[in-house]
Amino acid sequence: MSDTRVIAVKNVRKSYGGFLAVNGLSFDVDKTECFGLLGPNGAGKTTMMKMIYGMAIRDPHSDGSISVFGYDPLYDELKIKNLCGVVPQEDNLDIELNVVENLDVFCRFYGMSKSATRDRIDYLLDLMELTDKRDSKIKALSGGMKRRLIIARALVNQPKLLILDEPTTGLDPQVRHVIWNKLRAMKKLDMTILLTTHYMEEAFQLCDRLIIMDGGKKMMEGNPQRLLKDNMEHYVLELKSAGSFGKVEGFLKETAANIGSTTEAATKEGVTDKAGNDEGAFGEAVNAETETDETETIEAETDEAASKKAVIRVEHMEEIVYVYSNDPEVLQKAVCLLKGEDYYLRQSNLEDLFLKTTGRALANAQ
Amino acid sequence: MPNNPPSFLTRVFAIWHRHVRVYNKFLLSNGLPPFLEPLIFLAGIGLGLGRYIPSMGGVSYVRFLASGLIITAAMWTASFECTFGTFIRMEFGKVYDGMLAAPISVRDMLISEILWAGTKGLFFSSAVLFIMFVFRVLPVSITVLVPFVGFLTGMMFGAISLFVTSFVRNIQYFNFFFTGFLTPMFFFSGVLFPVENLPKAVRPIAEIVPLTHSVRLSRALCNGVFTPDLVIDLLYIVAATFVFGYFAIKRLRRRLID
Numbered sequence: 001m002s003d004t005r006v007i008a009v010k011n012v013r014k015s016y017g018g019f020l021a022v023n024g025l026s027f028d029v030d031k032t033e034c035f036g037l038l039g040p041n042g043a044g045k046t047t048m049m050k051m052i053y054g055m056a057i058r059d060p061h062s063d064g065s066i067s068v069f070g071y072d073p074l075y076d077e078l079k080i081k082n083l084c085g086v087v088p089q090e091d092n093l094d095i096e097l098n099v100v101e102n103l104d105v106f107c108r109f110y111g112m113s114k115s116a117t118r119d120r121i122d123y124l125l126d127l128m129e130l131t132d133k134r135d136s137k138i139k140a141l142s143g144g145m146k147r148r149l150i151i152a153r154a155l156v157n158q159p160k161l162l163i164l165d166e167p168t169t170g171l172d173p174q175v176r177h178v179i180w181n182k183l184r185a186m187k188k189l190d191m192t193i194l195l196t197t198h199y200m201e202e203a204f205q206l207c208d209r210l211i212i213m214d215g216g217k218k219m220m221e222g223n224p225q226r227l228l229k230d231n232m233e234h235y236v237l238e239l240k241s242a243g244s245f246g247k248v249e250g251f252l253k254e255t256a257a258n259i260g261s262t263t264e265a266a267t268k269e270g271v272t273d274k275a276g277n278d279e280g281a282f283g284e285a286v287n288a289e290t291e292t293d294e295t296e297t298i299e300a301e302t303d304e305a306a307s308k309k310a311v312i313r314v315e316h317m318e319e320i321v322y323v324y325s326n327d328p329e330v331l332q333k334a335v336c337l338l339k340g341e342d343y344y345l346r347q348s349n350l351e352d353l354f355l356k357t358t359g360r361a362l363a364n365a366q
Numbered sequence: 367m368p369n370n371p372p373s374f375l376t377r378v379f380a381i382w383h384r385h386v387r388v389y390n391k392f393l394l395s396n397g398l399p400p401f402l403e404p405l406i407f408l409a410g411i412g413l414g415l416g417r418y419i420p421s422m423g424g425v426s427y428v429r430f431l432a433s434g435l436i437i438t439a440a441m442w443t444a445s446f447e448c449t450f451g452t453f454i455r456m457e458f459g460k461v462y463d464g465m466l467a468a469p470i471s472v473r474d475m476l477i478s479e480i481l482w483a484g485t486k487g488l489f490f491s492s493a494v495l496f497i498m499f500v501f502r503v504l505p506v507s508i509t510v511l512v513p514f515v516g517f518l519t520g521m522m523f524g525a526i527s528l529f530v531t532s533f534v535r536n537i538q539y540f541n542f543f544f545t546g547f548l549t550p551m552f553f554f555s556g557v558l559f560p561v562e563n564l565p566k567a568v569r570p571i572a573e574i575v576p577l578t579h580s581v582r583l584s585r586a587l588c589n590g591v592f593t594p595d596l597v598i599d600l601l602y603i604v605a606a607t608f609v610f611g612y613f614a615i616k617r618l619r620r621r622l623i624d
Binding site: 014016047050053054055056057069077078079081082083084085086088090092093094095096097101105106108109110111153154157 | 460468
């Protein structure tokens with residue numbers, strides 16, 4: 001049974017000085033699965049990933065363990081790396097060498113024969129659509145080509161496990177879609193994929209299963225579609241100002257009251273008992289003040305199905321107000337009251353779930 | 367499922383091969399200076415200083431200096447490679463992170479760096495020797511073995527430089543190593559004049575610093591005069607390479623592996 005697991009992580013911890021980057025994390029990755037580690041910057045994703053292929057050492061901890069293909073990275077680092085391909089977050093190609101030479105140098109790291117190297121390079125250049133760039137200098141490549149070359153480089157040894165650290169960060173949408181297509185092709189080659197990302201869209205597109213991490217801990221685990229369905233209201237109404245919210249507030253309270261919810265806990269605007277931490281230290285990036293405490297759930301206590309459908313959740317982020325609900329009609333009706341105001345009614349996505357799970361405020365590490 | 371990572375030697379030479387490949391990319395700018403520098407030296411000393419100092423240590427001054435400069439060429443190139451070169455590969459280019467994602471350990475990688483520093487030492491001292499042959503400053507004899515001393519010197523200074531690099535967080539700090547250690551050593555290791563002529567109080571310092579021992583081996587080969595205590599010089603070089611190499615690997619591993 002355990003032989004279908006490529007990676008088994010159990011209660012792993014990693015600290016830097018007094019700071020716990022990874023705090024008692026456990027997860028399994030099955031063969032040919034695409035598994036995602038999601039989280040804001042500083043959540044411990046990259047650290048966790050590095051511990052898997054021996055670039056970081058986990059804290060000595062009696063019951064913490066990591067097993068990759070049955071090997072422990074503490075003792076069999078080279079055996080694990082021999083079966084893996086790693087796509088790092090930053091481009092680290094040899095800029096002095098051209099495209100083919102970059103791949104050739106790596107083939108030697110795996111002790112591949114000359115003929116095997118030649119065949120493999122031809123195949124990978126073709127796969128990554130880089131054949132006409134084979135003699136190009138690295139500087140002459142676009143960002144997307146560099147990424148494709150780095151992925152090709154990670155594949156020279158026909159890895160059983162492909163590890164990608166934020167593979168599309170900083171790329172434009174077209175290139176991202178190309179990379180995603182390539183990665184989907186990898187999945188068809190019976191490859192297990194482990195990737196970290198903070199793009200929800202990326203995780204949604206690629207991952208069979210994922211965990212959402214925050215502060216080195218697992219917040220949620222599962223299939224992305226199911227996680228969204230089970231943990232998130234289906235629709236969101238975004239209001240661009242508190243003034244707009246004023247126009248619908250009464251209606252929302254009334255609606256909630258009609259289906260039997262307790263309204264006294266309704267909108268307590270302006271309550272900022274949990275202030276955004278460290279505002280100012282990160283300049284304009286830290287505008288997102290935490291007001292998660294203001295999120296109130298207006299629950300209907302009638303029969304369960306109705307209650308689930310009619311729950312209205314309101315979240316404030318500075319001026320912007322988010323109204324979440326499973327019932328599109330309620331939100332539609334609210335929209336009718338918003339003549340001339342700025343609003344956006346849409347389906348919720350994994351990003352909303354992500355923000356719901358990890359909070360809207362920036363942590364210090366971000 | 368057989369899973370055999372490549373052998374230690376395959377790993378070390380794969381990285382060595384990468385360095386050779388990158389170095390050869392700029393053959394003209396990398397390959398020419400090693401030959402030009404001794405030419406400039408010959409012009410300066412032969413036409414200038416050499417006329418004021420006819421002989422030193424029993425041979426012509428040009429020849430005396432040549433036997434030292436073969437070694438300092440190896441020292442400088444190895445030191446640059448394993449300070450600035452290593453630092454850039456580690457911090458800016460993230461080249462090491464790429465290598466360490468392949469089945470290569472920090473130890474393999476750094477042993478290869480030291481081997482590469484030795485290779486550059488071999489090449490640079492060969493270049494100087496070649497020019498000295500062409501201008502008949504040194505005879506073609508047992509002197510052909512001097513580049514081997516250049517190789518050992520390159521490895522030793524590669525290991526020392528890696529050790530220094532393990533402490534350096536800001537690339538500017540290497541200036542302390544170059545102007546604070548290597549340059550003074552250049553003047554007090556028998557390159558420009560025999561250490562035997564140094565004041566008694568300073569002599570022990572000359573015996574402690576590494577360059578003195580390399581120069582002594584080189585001079586013995588250049589002059590064809592061998593004494594038993596050369597064994598001590600050879601042992602010093604080997605020991606320094608291992609000791610500094612060991613601690614450099616230990617310290618840099620902690621820096622590269624989180």
